[in-house]
Amino acid sequence: MTSAHHRKKQPELVRGQLLKVAARLMIEKGLPSVTLDAVSQSAGVSKGGLLHHFPNKVSLLDGLFESLVDNLDEAIEARMLIDPQPRGRFTRAYLAVCFVPGGMPEGEAWKSLTIALMGEPYLRERWRQWVAGRAAEHVGTDSSVNAELVRFAADGLWLAEAVESHAIEPDRQRELMDRLVELSML
Structure with a gap:
C-alpha cells in the first residue's frame, strides 16, 4: 500500500x-x-x-509568463502607491522594478522568460499586449517622449542584466537611475 x-x-x-x-x-x-x-x-x-x-508545453510557458507578469504588476503598483508625483509615476515604478541594482526580484525567472520571449512568438505577442495595455492605462501621465525613452532604457538595462552583457558598477547604476528618474519627470 x-x-x-x-x-x-x-x-x-x-x-x-x-x-x-x-x-x-x-x-x-x-x-x-x-x-x-x-x-x-x-x-x-x-x-x-x-x-x-x-x-502542454505552451500552457507551461504561459503559466510562467502569467506568474511573472502578475508579480511585476504587483511590484509596479506598490511602487506607484508611494510616488507622490503623478507625471511619469508608472514609468518610474517600471524603472525601479526592472532596473534594480544587483538584479530585479525573480531575476533568474525573468532571464528564462526573456529567453522564451525571443523564441516563442505567442509569448512576444502577450508581452506586446502587456506593454500596450500599460501604455494605454497610463496615457495621461506617462505618454511623453521622455517617459517612453526611460522605459526603453529600462528594457535595455533589463536585457543587459539578463544576458550579462555589461558589468555596471553600483555607483554607475545609481547615476543612471537618478538620470532616468529625472528624465521621467520632464
Whole structure:
C-alpha cells in the first residue's frame, strides 16, 4: 500500500515547483530542454501530475509568463502607491522594478522568460499586449517622449542584466537611475 493517498495535496505548491523547474531548465539548458518529461522528472512530479496543471508545453510557458507578469504588476503598483508625483509615476515604478541594482526580484525567472520571449512568438505577442495595455492605462501621465525613452532604457538595462552583457558598477547604476528618474519627470 502506498502513502500517496494519505498525503495532503498541495496543488499550488506543486504548480509553483513546476514553474520554478521550467525556469531553471530554460536558464541552464535553453528553451528546447523544457519538455514535459524533463520538467516532471526534475520536479519529482509524475507526468500526470504535471499534465493536471499544464496540459502542454505552451500552457507551461504561459503559466510562467502569467506568474511573472502578475508579480511585476504587483511590484509596479506598490511602487506607484508611494510616488507622490503623478507625471511619469508608472514609468518610474517600471524603472525601479526592472532596473534594480544587483538584479530585479525573480531575476533568474525573468532571464528564462526573456529567453522564451525571443523564441516563442505567442509569448512576444502577450508581452506586446502587456506593454500596450500599460501604455494605454497610463496615457495621461506617462505618454511623453521622455517617459517612453526611460522605459526603453529600462528594457535595455533589463536585457543587459539578463544576458550579462555589461558589468555596471553600483555607483554607475545609481547615476543612471537618478538620470532616468529625472528624465521621467520632464
